[in-house]
Amino acid sequence: MMNVDPAICNYCGACVGSCPVNCMFLDETIVRINEDKCIKCGFCIRACPVGAISADWWSE
Amino acid sequence: MKKYEYDVLVIGAGPGGSMAARYAARHGLKVLLIEKRPEIGVPVRCAEGISRAWMDEVEIEPQEKWIDAEIDGAKIYSPDEKSIIKLSAEQAGNEVGFVLNREYFDKYLASLAAQEGTEIWLKSPAVEIIKEDGYVLGAIVRRFGENVEVRAKIIIGADGFESQVARWAGLNTVLRERDIVSCIQYRITNIDIEENFTHFFIGSCAPGGYVWIFPKGKKEANVGIGVALNKLRSKGEVKKYMDKFIEKHNYLKKGSIIQIVTGAVSTCPVPKKIVDNGIMLVGDAARLIDPITGGGIANACISGKYAGEIAAKCIDNPSKECLEEYQNKVKNRWEKKHLRNWFVKEKLAELSDDTLNKLMDVVSKENISEISVRAILEAVQKKYPELIEEFEDLL
Numbered sequence: 001m002m003n004v005d006p007a008i009c010n011y012c013g014a015c016v017g018s019c020p021v022n023c024m025f026l027d028e029t030i031v032r033i034n035e036d037k038c039i040k041c042g043f044c045i046r047a048c049p050v051g052a053i054s055a056d057w058w059s060e
Numbered sequence: 061m062k063k064y065e066y067d068v069l070v071i072g073a074g075p076g077g078s079m080a081a082r083y084a085a086r087h088g089l090k091v092l093l094i095e096k097r098p099e100i101g102v103p104v105r106c107a108e109g110i111s112r113a114w115m116d117e118v119e120i121e122p123q124e125k126w127i128d129a130e131i132d133g134a135k136i137y138s139p140d141e142k143s144i145i146k147l148s149a150e151q152a153g154n155e156v157g158f159v160l161n162r163e164y165f166d167k168y169l170a171s172l173a174a175q176e177g178t179e180i181w182l183k184s185p186a187v188e189i190i191k192e193d194g195y196v197l198g199a200i201v202r203r204f205g206e207n208v209e210v211r212a213k214i215i216i217g218a219d220g221f222e223s224q225v226a227r228w229a230g231l232n233t234v235l236r237e238r239d240i241v242s243c244i245q246y247r248i249t250n251i252d253i254e255e256n257f258t259h260f261f262i263g264s265c266a267p268g269g270y271v272w273i274f275p276k277g278k279k280e281a282n283v284g285i286g287v288a289l290n291k292l293r294s295k296g297e298v299k300k301y302m303d304k305f306i307e308k309h310n311y312l313k314k315g316s317i318i319q320i321v322t323g324a325v326s327t328c329p330v331p332k333k334i335v336d337n338g339i340m341l342v343g344d345a346a347r348l349i350d351p352i353t354g355g356g357i358a359n360a361c362i363s364g365k366y367a368g369e370i371a372a373k374c375i376d377n378p379s380k381e382c383l384e385e386y387q388n389k390v391k392n393r394w395e396k397k398h399l400r401n402w403f404v405k406e407k408l409a410e411l412s413d414d415t416l417n418k419l420m421d422v423v424s425k426e427n428i429s430e431i432s433v434r435a436i437l438e439a440v441q442k443k444y445p446e447l448i449e450e451f452e453d454l455l
Contacts, residue, residue, distance in 0.1 A: 012105060014324035017221040018240050018289065026222060028096055028185065043237065047289050049244040049322040051296020060294040 001056050002038065004031040008052035015044035015053060061200075062208040066092045066179075068371050069199060069212035071186045071225050073100045076343025076360030077218030078169035079118060083368025084216075085176035089375060092210060093170070093178050094201055096185030101166030105220070105323040106357070107245060107284050109258055109274045111157035114358040118365050120172075126164035128276040131157055132256040138420035139263030139413035145424050159258070159274045159282070160357075169361075189215070189228040195378075196229050196338035214371045214378045217341040218364065221324050226346075229339050232331065233347055237290040238406070239328035241269045241354060242298045244320070245284030246306075251315035253281050263416050265305050267291035268409040269354070273312075283312060286325065286354055288409060327351040329402045330395045335383040340367045348394060351402040363390055411450070418444045 004015075009031060016024045016031070023037035024044060031053075045053045070081045073095035081093040097103075109131070115122065136145040174180060181203055188200040190211070198211035217225030226233045253259075253275050261271040268288025275281045285302045292298065306312045326347045334341040342348070343360030350356070366389045374382035411419070422439045441448050 010320065010322040011103075012322040012324070013220070013222040014242055014322060017223055017324055017326070018235065018242075020234050022224070022227045022234075025224065028183075043240070043289065045295055046292040046297070047240060047242045047324055048296070049242050049298040049324075051299065054295070058295075 002033050002035060003054050004033070005052045005054070006030075008050050009048075010050055010052075012049070014047045014049055018043045018047035062206070064092070064208060064210045066090050066210065066212045067375055068092070068214045068216060068368075069094070069210050070178075070216040070218055071199065072096075072218035072220055072345070073170050073180065073182075074166060074218060074220055074343065074360065075169055075357050076345070076364040077216065078166070078173045079361045079364030080216045080218060080340075080342050080368045080371070081173040081178040081364075082169070082176050083365050084214075084371045085173060085178045085368075087369065087372030089372055091173075091176075091178045092181065092212070093173055094181045094184040094186065094203075094210075096183065098183050100170045100180075100182070101163040104162045104319075104321050106160075106162050106321070107243075107272055107274055107282050107354075108160040108162055108276075109158070109272070109355070110160055110357050113157070114362060118361045120169070120361065122158070123164075123168060126161045126168055127158045128161045129159040129255060129274075131159060131258055131275075134258045134260060135254075136260045136262065136420070138417045138424075139261075139265065140417050141261070143417065143420040143424040145420060159276055161276075186219075186225060189225065191229065194337050196336065199225075213338065213375055214383075215339045216364075216367050216371065217339060217345045218343055218360075220344045221326065223341070223345045223347075225339075226334075226341050229336060231333055231336055231339070231341060233334075233341070233345070235326050235328055235347070238268070238288055238409075239326055239351075239402075240289040240324055241286040241327055242289060242292065242324050243269075243284060243286040243354075244298050244302050244322050245272075245282050246302070246317040247276065247280065247319035247321070248283050248306075248312060248315040249280045249318050251279060251281060252311055253279070261305070262408070263413045266301060271302075271305050282321075284321070288327070291409075325349050325354045325356065327354060327402070327405055329399045330391060333387070334390060335380055335387045337380045337383075338378045340370070340383055340386050342367045346390065348390065348398075351398055351405045352408075359394065362393070366390065415447060415450060418447055 067089040269286030370386040
């Protein structure tokens with residue numbers, strides 16, 4: 001499961017443009033993620049400048 | 061579902077989109093420009109530094125309202141900050157001249173598009189592309205919450221770094237890890253800065269990128285950082301790099317942050333394909349960013365102009381063969397330069413602080429107006445012969 005924390009997210013789209021499989025969509029002030037398409041590469045988690053994205057499969 | 065018909069649908073009202081709409085409309089086309097946000101130019105996703113050289117070409121008259129600072133040159137700081145390379149505006153190329161106020165600049169460009177007859181919709185994201193028989197024929201647009209169908213002979217994707225339109229249409233603008241730079245910027249007020257210079261800090265303070273300080277007039281500046289994704293390991297690391305830099309610089313620490321801007325830029329060569337049947341990509345969506353500076357406003361405006369003009373030419377035959385003229389114009393202009401700068405960026409990203417310190421020690425003592433790769437390397441060889449090996453592949 002992935003989660004975008006709306007209290008941290010700045011809706012900039014850095015995650016969306018970084019996603020290699022295009023499973024993210026910035027819907028104005030909501031980042032939508034199609035987890036069926038997600039390949040768990042972690043690009044979005046690291047590309048997010050403020051660290052708003054987390055996932056239960058992600059470890060640093 | 062309500063249906064609308066236009067000659068050209070431009071998706072995204074940033075500089076690239078507005079310029080594309082302006083030039084398409086000027087040639088008599090019926091143009092719709094859509095923007096998902098409720099306000100053009102907001103939120104800012106930009107460091108706001110530009111040169112003045114390219115503006116004539118795209119018929120933009122500098123306006124006081126969107127110029128926050130005039131810049132005489134750039135200063136580049138070595139990692140130890142002991143060496144400073146000073147560049148005049150001409151030498152620094154693209155990224156000095158003005159520091160913009162993008163909130164006003166973007167609105168101004170949209171107004172230029174409107175003056176030529178472009179219709180503009182706000183709060184209208186494209187949510188889907190309409191594609192039939194290999195042709196892009198329009199988009200489903202959620203206009204103020206209501207899905208409507210917009211058909212157009214030509215779609216121009218100007219949706220920035222996110223570049224969703226390209227991917228929906230099947231154009232490959234996917235970026236490699238090393239060609240993504242994640243950025244955060246604070247506008248800091250009540251600080252003492254040199255007003256007429258932009259400042260760049262390179263090395264381990266910003267791996268694969270740099271820190272910038274762009275003055276926004278008296279006592280205020282955009283202080284930002286970009287770090288390459290392949291250098292990032294943990295969550296929220298970019299912000300940590302930024303905060304660490306500010307912590308180390310007292311004159312910044314003393315100020316107050318009045319704006320936080322985030323975003324990302326691509327630093328890749330020009331993609332192979334930026335057109336297809338019924339579609340063209342412009343600006344950041346076409347990855348037309350200088351791989352070294354990360355600057356893209358001029359390229360967005362110029363590519364927007366090209367796309368608008370070619371749209372007029374191909375409106376009765378919007379096939380990829382016709383639209384390829386746009387792609388060729390883009391490639392002739394930027395392909396070589398961006399490839400060369402991409403190589404230099406890759407090289408710079410691998411240099412240690414120690415190497416950069418030595419290199420900049422030599423360069424900062426040379427007369428920069430006469431500098432060439434050969435001259436730099438000869439000077440480096442004299443002072444730090446052990447370094448030359450690292451640069452052999454640049455010769």
